[in-house]
Amino acid sequence: MTRTRYIAARLAQAVLVLVGVTILTFLLIHIVPGNPARTILGVHATARAVHELDQQFGLNQSLPAQLWAYFDRIIHGNLGTSYYYHSAVGPLITSALPVTVLLIAFGTILAIVVAVPLSLLAATKQGKVPDHLLRLVPMVGLGMPPFWIGFVLLILLSLDLRLFPSGGYGSTFGQHVQGLVLPAITVAAGTMPLLVRSLRASLIEILDSDFIRAATAKGLSRTRVLFRHALRNALLPMVSVLAVNVSFWVGSTVVIEQVFNLPGLGNLMLTGVLNRDFQVVQSVALVYGVMIVIVNLGADLLYSYIDPRVVLGE
Amino acid sequence: MSELTEADLTRATGRPRALSRHRWLRNRQLTFGLALLVLLILLFALAPVISSQNPNYQDLTQPLAGPSSAHLLGTDNLGRDAFTRLLYAGRIDLSIGIAAVIAPFIIGTILGLLAGYLGGWVDAVIMRVLETVFAFPFYVLVIAIVFALGSGIKSIFIAITAVAWVSYTRIVRGEVLVAKRVGYVQAAKAAGLSTPRILLRHLTPNVLTQALVYAMSDIVMTILAIVTLGFLGLGVQPPTAEWGSMMQDGYQYISIHPWLVTAPGIAVVLTGLALSMIGDGIAKELGRRQ
Amino acid sequence: MTTAPMTTNLLEISDLSVTMPGRDSGSVKVLEGFDLTIARGEAVGLVGESGCGKTTTLLSILGLLPRGARVESGAITFDGVDLLRCTRRQLRTILGRRIGVIWQDPLAALDPVMRVGDQIAEVIRAHDDVGRGRAMQRAKELMRQVEMPDVEQLARRYPHELSGGQRQRVVIAAAIAASPELLLCDEPTTALDVTVQDQVLGLLGRLREELGVALVLVSHDLAVVGEMCDRVSIMYSGRIVEQGSTDAVFERPRHHYSVGLLASSPDIDRVGVRPDGIPGLPPGSVSESSCAFADRCGSADERCRSELPVLGRLGDRLVACHHPAVVRESVNG
Numbered sequence: 059m060t061r062t063r064y065i066a067a068r069l070a071q072a073v074l075v076l077v078g079v080t081i082l083t084f085l086l087i088h089i090v091p092g093n094p095a096r097t098i099l100g101v102h103a104t105a106r107a108v109h110e111l112d113q114q115f116g117l118n119q120s121l122p123a124q125l126w127a128y129f130d131r132i133i134h135g136n137l138g139t140s141y142y143y144h145s146a147v148g149p150l151i152t153s154a155l156p157v158t159v160l161l162i163a164f165g166t167i168l169a170i171v172v173a174v175p176l177s178l179l180a181a182t183k184q185g186k187v188p189d190h191l192l193r194l195v196p197m198v199g200l201g202m203p204p205f206w207i208g209f210v211l212l213i214l215l216s217l218d219l220r221l222f223p224s225g226g227y228g229s230t231f232g233q234h235v236q237g238l239v240l241p242a243i244t245v246a247a248g249t250m251p252l253l254v255r256s257l258r259a260s261l262i263e264i265l266d267s268d269f270i271r272a273a274t275a276k277g278l279s280r281t282r283v284l285f286r287h288a289l290r291n292a293l294l295p296m297v298s299v300l301a302v303n304v305s306f307w308v309g310s311t312v313v314i315e316q317v318f319n320l321p322g323l324g325n326l327m328l329t330g331v332l333n334r335d336f337q338v339v340q341s342v343a344l345v346y347g348v349m350i351v352i353v354n355l356g357a358d359l360l361y362s363y364i365d366p367r368v369v370l371g372e
Numbered sequence: 373m374s375e376l377t378e379a380d381l382t383r384a385t386g387r388p389r390a391l392s393r394h395r396w397l398r399n400r401q402l403t404f405g406l407a408l409l410v411l412l413i414l415l416f417a418l419a420p421v422i423s424s425q426n427p428n429y430q431d432l433t434q435p436l437a438g439p440s441s442a443h444l445l446g447t448d449n450l451g452r453d454a455f456t457r458l459l460y461a462g463r464i465d466l467s468i469g470i471a472a473v474i475a476p477f478i479i480g481t482i483l484g485l486l487a488g489y490l491g492g493w494v495d496a497v498i499m500r501v502l503e504t505v506f507a508f509p510f511y512v513l514v515i516a517i518v519f520a521l522g523s524g525i526k527s528i529f530i531a532i533t534a535v536a537w538v539s540y541t542r543i544v545r546g547e548v549l550v551a552k553r554v555g556y557v558q559a560a561k562a563a564g565l566s567t568p569r570i571l572l573r574h575l576t577p578n579v580l581t582q583a584l585v586y587a588m589s590d591i592v593m594t595i596l597a598i599v600t601l602g603f604l605g606l607g608v609q610p611p612t613a614e615w616g617s618m619m620q621d622g623y624q625y626i627s628i629h630p631w632l633v634t635a636p637g638i639a640v641v642l643t644g645l646a647l648s649m650i651g652d653g654i655a656k657e658l659g660r661r662q
Numbered sequence: 663m664t665t666a667p668m669t670t671n672l673l674e675i676s677d678l679s680v681t682m683p684g685r686d687s688g689s690v691k692v693l694e695g696f697d698l699t700i701a702r703g704e705a706v707g708l709v710g711e712s713g714c715g716k717t718t719t720l721l722s723i724l725g726l727l728p729r730g731a732r733v734e735s736g737a738i739t740f741d742g743v744d745l746l747r748c749t750r751r752q753l754r755t756i757l758g759r760r761i762g763v764i765w766q767d768p769l770a771a772l773d774p775v776m777r778v779g780d781q782i783a784e785v786i787r788a789h790d791d792v793g794r795g796r797a798m799q800r801a802k803e804l805m806r807q808v809e810m811p812d813v814e815q816l817a818r819r820y821p822h823e824l825s826g827g828q829r830q831r832v833v834i835a836a837a838i839a840a841s842p843e844l845l846l847c848d849e850p851t852t853a854l855d856v857t858v859q860d861q862v863l864g865l866l867g868r869l870r871e872e873l874g875v876a877l878v879l880v881s882h883d884l885a886v887v888g889e890m891c892d893r894v895s896i897m898y899s900g901r902i903v904e905q906g907s908t909d910a911v912f913e914r915p916r917h918h919y920s921v922g923l924l925a926s927s928p929d930i931d932r933v934g935v936r937p938d939g940i941p942g943l944p945p946g947s948v949s950e951s952s953c954a955f956a957d958r959c960g961s962a963d964e965r966c967r968s969e970l971p972v973l974g975r976l977g978d979r980l981v982a983c984h985h986p987a988v989v990r991e992s993v994n995g
Binding site: 201 | 500501503504505506507508509510511512513515516517519520521522589592596599600603604605606616619623626630633634637640641642643644645647648649652
Binding site: 267268269274276280290 | 724726750755759767773776788833836
């Protein structure tokens with residue numbers, strides 16, 4: 059398979075998933091028990107409000123017609139109107155999205171920066187004390203609720219030491235960065251265990267492979283063998299581990315934003331939940347889905363560039 | 373050359389000890405995990421014996437009391453004993469966590485067997501749906517579904533089943549594809565066995581072990597999801613004690629009574645640790661790589 | 663040649679014993695009392711079934727034994743330097759620079775995500791203070807030296823994009839990149855197609871002449887050893903059972919294992935024995951109190967099962983056998 063064909067096939071698959079993602083968010087309103095509009099608005103809603111909502115979602119049309127209308131609306135970039143804010147959902151998302159993206163990027167970079175040296179340490183000292191300690195990290199780390207890590211950080215670093223603000227996003231870029239430090243550490247703390255586990259396993263396997271022996275037998279420095287040969291090969295599976303778990307760590311930001319009071323997508327969604335603002339919840343869910351499809355696509359394309367073998371198929 | 377020296381003997385006796393210690397270490401993971409889980413289950417099950425207090429009794433004269441002999445972890449904002457609530461919450465979180473894994477396990481495994489074995493359009497349809505579900509962050513989809521269905525334990529079960537089956541399907545399908553290539557399925561076919569019989573008799577036991585190992589870590593994920601939903605006010609409804617809602621209650625008082633938040637968290641971490649160790653231990657006993 | 667004292671030994675391995683961690687507990691001896699000397703420019707073959715300790719010997723020289731394996735005793739001296747007591751840094755000035763390695767499976771021995779040209783050039787850069795461009799230029803010269811076509815293009819390829827023969831040429835080019843004095847070859851043709859095997863062997867022979875490099879050739883392929891080597895050591899279950907000049911051993915094997923090995927090799931028909939395989943399998947661990955080959959040997963008696971035969975001089979060679987095979991004059995020998 060040539061690279062062009064690989065990319066074309068991968069793009070086609072992504073489009074298919076995007077259609078699926080859209081259908082799934084569409085179905086969301088149809089799993090609401092009873093009269094959706096009535097349930098969403100609550101018992102105290104006026105008949106007029108219920109009728110308006112029915113109109114807005116086209117709930118009195120046939121299912122295929124509704125789906126078609128939904129697709130049509132989404133493709134034209136119309137994410138609906140918020141029942142609570144009485145404004146278009148699109149701009150709300152546009153202002154929240156950068157916060158979430160920045161938080162994810164910041165947290166991921168942090169996780170990689172910490173995971174790489176730790177995994178190298180564990181893999182080169184396999185079976186010794188540092189390795190045994192580091193093997194506990196994933197087990198303890200994966201059992202921690204993401205938001206709870208945030209609490210502990212808040213208590214330790216913000217309330218006791220007053221190093222960082224306990225929440226909020228500020229208005230300048232400097233304040234943004236400052237406000238993102240603790241949430242990003244929280245995101246990293248949730249992601250890092252997964253990375254350490256996979257990176258340690260692949261490093262151990264790679265360090266025992268023939269080409270590492272061959273590289274050592276060439277008389278290369280230990281640093282070159284470890285970084286240029288072992289680590290470079292181990293980073294490839296890490297990209298897929300990140301991609302496979304992307305839904306997990308992106309998902310954790312939903313709650314982390316809440317803890318640190320960051321005005322990101324997760325916050326928007328949860329506010330929507332509290333206000334029973336169905337349109338906001340639905341559209342934010344859609345945006346999350348699209349975001350992950352794009353991240354996965356990007357990871358695969360990146361992978362095909364850094365690993366020359368991938369295009370040749372399995 | 374053939375004679376053993378003193379040094380040879382020391383080495384020969386030193387080796388086995390070092391190795392058996394490693395073995396013990398490996399098994400210790402499983403043993404320790406099981407012991408911890410049993411201890412936790414006992415604590416939760418014997419909650420009425422350990423604590424004489426009612427988890428939902430509100431002593432409004434004593435809100436937010438500090439830790440004392442009467443209240444090991446103090447009281448919450450409604451004057452309820454935090455330690456007693458912690459134990460009772462364990463009953464809820466652990467049992468829902470385990471119960472909520474059963475449906476996705478069964479559905480996911482069946483779909484994985486079908487997709488892997490039948491291939492063709494069945495596989496294509498299942499995989500497209502699977503990719504779609506995978507495209508959503510776990511918490512986003514769970515929150516959205518619970519929101520649409522209305523909060524409560526039933527919604528939690530439905531939401532987790534709707535989202536969690538995909539992992540089992542993916543694992544089982546992968547195992548089936550490998551097994552097909554290995555050839556024992558082909559051998560069974562050649563021996564004239566029918567398709568459903570091959571699935572049942574030959575594939576299932578092999579494939580199930582992988583799914584079971586995953587189920588252990590999935591219980592951890594599920595408990596985290598329940599706790600998270602509870603924290604967001606979408607989970608088990610008050611006044612039932614639940615770790616997530618306890619943290620939500622304590623959140624406002626984090627600067628004066630941090631243990632109201634940390635203690636339920638530690639309970640979650642310990643439960644997760646026990647289950648992860650059991651899962652890892654089983655995986656290693658089966659000699660498979662995670 | 664075999665009886666002449668070696669005064670200019672390049673490599674001397676004496677009394678080398680290695681253990682590996684066992685399956686359940688304890689350790690298993692995989693190499694015991696191993697002696698080998700190699701003169702400058704000499705080619706020596708190590709022959710035996712898989713698991714007899716050939717590869718362990720090579721990895722011990724390189725200090726690359728797998729995790730858990732231990733050198734229990736012995737010395738490996740390369741040009742006066744004891745490799746077993748070297749620091750890592752000292753070892754680096756010898757590995758790649760003075761000792762090159764040709765591996766059994768070229769695909770596994772090459773880094774999958776590095777262009778092959780770079781993999782040759784990195785050897786040059788590790789040992790000579792040259793720039794990137796100069797090293798790459800030299801790498802391409804080496805690729806031409808190992809008879810690769812379209813060097814400019816192939817240097818930019820990744821290992822999986824080359825054929826098996828080309829990959830092994832890349833491994834050879836990297837092995838000779840720093841003009842070593844000793845080449846360790848671990849089954850250099852086993853992973854290759856039959857048609858390519860001859861080409862690679864021819865290349866090795868030519869390079870040996872051109873560079874005057876000494877060679878340790880590990881193989882189970884007797885034809886290859888017969889063609890390439892001056893001397894041969896036949897190994898069985900972690901020990902040398904017969905050692906001598908290739909001509910002497912191949913034409914008049916004295917150890918019963920050598921007799922069987924030569925008989926079961928279809929390429930060698932210089933020996934007048936039935937061309938069938940040796941029944942049975944080699945034992946898993948080095949034997950201490952009996953001849954390891956006794957269970958598979960037609961001439962074994964009680965003594966063979968109760969007393970370890972010591973490697974001793976027998977005419978023009980060394981043999982470890984209580985009842986050496988009677989020399990039969992080969993018809994065409």
